[in-house]
Amino acid sequence: MYCKKCGAECTEDSVFCFKCGESIENIPINSESATTFTETIPTAETSNVVPSVTFNPYAKKPKRGWAVFAVIFASFVVISAIGGILSSKNSPASSAYVTATSSSAEQEAEFTRILVELEAGEFQKITFDDLLDYYDDAKGYRVQTSLVNNIILYLNQDGSIKNIRYADKDLLINGTIKMKITDIIVTFDEKNALNISCKKTIEGLLKSPSTAKFAAFNDWQFKKENGVTYVQAYVDAQNGFGAQIRSNFQFKIKDQKVISLIFDGQEYIKK
Numbered sequence: 001m002y003c004k005k006c007g008a009e010c011t012e013d014s015v016f017c018f019k020c021g022e023s024i025e026n027i028p029i030n031s032e033s034a035t036t037f038t039e040t041i042p043t044a045e046t047s048n049v050v051p052s053v054t055f056n057p058y059a060k061k062p063k064r065g066w067a068v069f070a071v072i073f074a075s076f077v078v079i080s081a082i083g084g085i086l087s088s089k090n091s092p093a094s095s096a097y098v099t100a101t102s103s104s105a106e107q108e109a110e111f112t113r114i115l116v117e118l119e120a121g122e123f124q125k126i127t128f129d130d131l132l133d134y135y136d137d138a139k140g141y142r143v144q145t146s147l148v149n150n151i152i153l154y155l156n157q158d159g160s161i162k163n164i165r166y167a168d169k170d171l172l173i174n175g176t177i178k179m180k181i182t183d184i185i186v187t188f189d190e191k192n193a194l195n196i197s198c199k200k201t202i203e204g205l206l207k208s209p210s211t212a213k214f215a216a217f218n219d220w221q222f223k224k225e226n227g228v229t230y231v232q233a234y235v236d237a238q239n240g241f242g243a244q245i246r247s248n249f250q251f252k253i254k255d256q257k258v259i260s261l262i263f264d265g266q267e268y269i270k271k
Helices: 065-101 105-117 188-203
Strands: 035-038 052-055 123-128 138-145 151-156 161-166 169-173 221-225 228-238 244-254 257-263 266-270
Touching: 065 105, 065 123, 065 138, 105 123, 105 161, 188 221, 188 228, 188 244, 188 257
Parallel strands: none
Antiparallel strands: 035 052, 123 138, 138 151, 151 161, 161 169, 221 228, 228 244, 244 257, 257 266
């Protein structure tokens, strides 16, 4: 008979397997406990010999530990490679500042923090410009973010930030924030909101609002100056006589309130 655990052949009176120590049950290999199959194995001497092969269901299966280890190791290598690729894609954006300015990682972190406070968007690119000679003791750089393309950055000789400017306005001087980017530009989200609210206001002034055809979004003009947002555009609509005419309009908005509205040359709101 055979050991159920390791498949070793044991004597009929064995109590334990001599090879693995497993308790032996008296299960002899007979026609009920074993399966017999045949296959043709041709040889040089004869091609008609059909040997009988006995299959032992309790035979020990080959070890697969190395195969499992190989699969795990291969998976680890692939994951590490993917991580390296992603890291290499992300690292240039974060180290571009250090590379271009010869600053420290701490100074880069400080610059990133200031960009957040200035509401300037995410840092993307920085380029040295020797024509930016505003200061004699500082180097000038042009910075691109996800929001604007031409922030001017001046660094002291030790890599610390001296000044940040945009559109000829000082955003930061010697560590003190004077204004934010969003105090100067109208963001895309702000433009969308202004476009909708201004249309509704203008439609209330039209004789036939259902005929109104406003300028395309790209033809609208938006500007911020001294805390006031300016919006300019036009609308084509029918007048009281049914004629389609074009009317220009301008809004002045401060603290989310309309302080001036000029429509077709006439000022309807003035505060």
